[in-house]
Amino acid sequence: MTPETLAEKVLSATRDAFEALNLDAAVLPAATAVERPRDPKHGDYASNIALQTAKKAGTNPRALAEQIAKNLTSTDGVAKVDIAGPGFLNITLDAAAAGEIAGKIVAAGDTYGANESMAGHNVNLEFVSANPTGPVHIGAVRWAAVGDALARVMRASGAKVTAEYYFNDAGSQIDNFSASLLASAKGEPTPENGYGGAYIADITADVLKQHPDALDADDPQEVFRVAGVDLMFAEIKSDLADFGTHFDVFFNEKDLHDKGELDAAVERLDKQGHIFESEGALWLRTTTFGDDKDRPLKKSNGEWTYFAADCAYYLDKRERGFDKLVIMLGADHHGYIGRMQAMSRAFGDEPGTLEILIGQLVNLLRDGKPLRMSKRAGTVLGLDDIVSAIGVDAARYALARYSADSSIDLDIDLWTRNSSDNPVYYVQYAHARIAGVLRNAADRGVDKGESYDASVLTHERESDLLKALAEFPSVVATAAELREPHRVARYAEELAGAYHRFQHDCRVLPVGDEEPTDLNRARLWVVDATRTVLANALALLGVSAPERM
RNA sequence: GCCUCAGUAGCUCAGCUGGAUAGAGCACCGGACUUCUAAUCCGAUGGUCGCAGGUUCGAAUCCUGCCUGGGGCGCCA
CATH class of the missing domain: 3.30.1360.70 (Arginyl tRNA synthetase N-terminal domain)
Known part of the structure; x- marks a missing residue:
């Protein structure tokens, strides 16, 4: 039951x-x-x-x-x-009723855990969204892990989810980036507000490889901008792919401008009666919906503000049919919630249509002391560095197992050691151990059969394990509803613990040449079910479930 | 000043949409390998759940105030 x-x-x-x-x-x-x-x-x-x-x-x-x-x-x-x-x-x-679950899990296979708690929702989940001015830094890597896990968890809960990445390759940060490339090519020092670091030199060299005469062009910086952004973004995409984070849509802010969507959005907001002019600028009266001050859309010099593009982007998403827009941002963007929510309401949407998840920042420590990282100074630990240091599984797991509400202190030394302190090994080992037992069973011709007698599963360890297994679907549902994928990781650790204790106390396979008993067979079902749930839980986190370790 | 997140064992953190004696990992101490993977297990130690009020049968959890720390409060992007 x-x-x-x-x-x-x-x-x-x-x-x-x-x-x-x-x-x-x-x-x-x-x-x-x-x-x-x-x-x-x-x-x-x-x-x-x-x-x-x-x-x-x-x-x-x-x-x-x-x-x-x-x-x-x-x-x-x-x-x-x-x-x-x-x-x-x-x-x-009674034991028979408790033990039924193993058979259900084995039958459901990789669909066990799926539930309908978010059925019918068409969700747009936006995360990472870094502009291509540098490698994906540690803070964004957290969202790459957590956001991807959240997308998986929500899909498992019945939602249709589009994972989306929003970027801008035309703003002033990009100008700074391309100016930095140009300066590097000329052997000049990094310009003010520019970017430093080894990756700038790398990109510069790559641009020069593609365009050996770049410096002689009419507008050299433009050459470096176009080629540099391309190279940088290709690197970001490839790093994310290597990290197992998949995006369905890469959305360029430029498209909003090209298609006149900013004007359209402002017009829509104007029709709703929330636009006003003051001091030569165009404003959205966000205070109507609880923001602490009104926000400019178009500056007095005629330029759009970033917020105007946000409005257009919001409207674009809504018109693509999403009923729930979820955006994951770092704590340093907390100040945007007020205006964004107000904007959503100004468009006439119900509260809850737009959900902004704020995740706390990741602090890097070295020797227990905070390490200041700056893209501009070039002291950046990138996604690729992290992956090459500890691997995808350990990195994803370590970033996804904490509540996004908590800031994480990560010690670089701990991370760059491939340390078994990381609980991911505890979970993966449980899976590998099970795979070993199942291999042995197959080698010895011990078959769990078509069905089993669950009433023999009376050991306390069996009972504990079965209860843990039965919990999985509700854990997934809660993780999706609360947007807290770390619950899946914590659950996996609990389940792994329950399994290790079970295997320690409960012999699964017959000893020596003994004939398999009903108990052996029933336990094989439990073991198989546990393997399934561990694999499913790890899959939701984007972490591999190894057959051997 | 205002907004927001956090404060739980030596460390890192779960638990927080109210439930029974507050948990895990790591660290430390003591045990268990002729037995399906010991990357494991068992036991011991370790707590005024930041502080003070309130709500109620019951508060780590909800409310108020305060303290400490992180982040944010531009016609920047």
Whole structure:
């Protein structure tokens, strides 16, 4: 029995109890959930539904719990129901009902964990979105890992997701970038506001290889701009691809300008009555929707502001049919939330259409001291450096296992050592161990058969493992709903732990030449199911599940 | 000043849409390898959940105030 099924049975038992006690069923929730108690004495699952509803219904929680327990005890698969404390229901399943899950998981294979919690949503998820003025730096790498995992988690939860990267290859930062290339080619020092660092010299050399006469061109900087941006962006895309982060759309801000979408957006906002002119500039009255000040769209010199392009981009996404726009930004962009949300409302969209996720920054430490990184000074640790230092799996996992709300302190030395401190090895090892057991089973001709007798799975370690396995779909659903993919990593660690403990205490294969028993076969199903869930969880994080380590 | 994130074991962090005795990894101490991978497991140590109030059957979790630290508050991009 899955926790979801049990929760439904608890709810219907509660409904019956309300009827028996003549209580007002209107106070009952539409859905409930059971939780896994920490203390095994509290059964396999616990429900607090009596506590939650008794007061509203004007009755005593314990009395209500007693009635629910009476109804629930006769349910198929429920071995025991205890009432504890102020009115908790502690439910114990019989082994056969608990063990069914292994078969369901094996049958579902790589679709186990999929759920419908975000079904029907067409989501545009924008992340990384760095301009091609330098390598993808560590902060953006965090979003490459977290954003990609979030896209996967939301897809597994039934949403249609377009992963999108927004960039601008025409702004003043790009001018600084191309001026830096030109200066480097001429052997001049890095210009003011320019970029330094080894990668500038590399790109410069590559541009000169493509265009040996670049310096003699009418507008040399333009040659360096076009070719340099191309090379830089190619490098970014290839680094991201190597990192396993996939984007469905690379969207260039330039297209918005070329297609006149800024004018169209302003016109739309004007029609909604939110545009005004002041001091020769054009403004959006974002304060109507809670922003702390109004925001300019077109400067008094006639130039568009960056915010105007944001408005056009927003409208573009909406017109492409997305009903949910999610943007992941670093904490240094927190100040944009107010105007962006106001803009969304000014277009007439419901709150919640636009979701801006703010992730805290990554601090790099060396010898315990903060390391200041600057693209301009060239002291940048890029995505490629990280990958070559510790590998994709370790990097992705390390970045994705923390809540985006927490800033991360990463010690470079720790990272550049290929250290087993990284919990990813703990999870991957569990998978590799299982693969080993399954290989041995195959070698020895031990087959798990078409079906198994789940009632023999009575060991505490088996029970713990089965409960952990059963939890996976709700973990995925929660991770998607809360936009918190790190939950998947934490879950994987828990599951790996449950498996290691199981394998330590429970012999899976027959010893020596003994004939396989029902217990051996049933355990093989559990092992196979665990392998499936570990592989699925790692896949959601974009981390490989090795067969051997 | 305003906004925002964080403050939980020696360290790095989970837990936070209210539940029972607050967890994991690392570090440290002590155990377990003739046995399916010991990259593992078991045990011990380690806590005023930043502080103070409040809400209630119940608060690490919700509310208010304060303290400390990170980030942000341009007709920049």
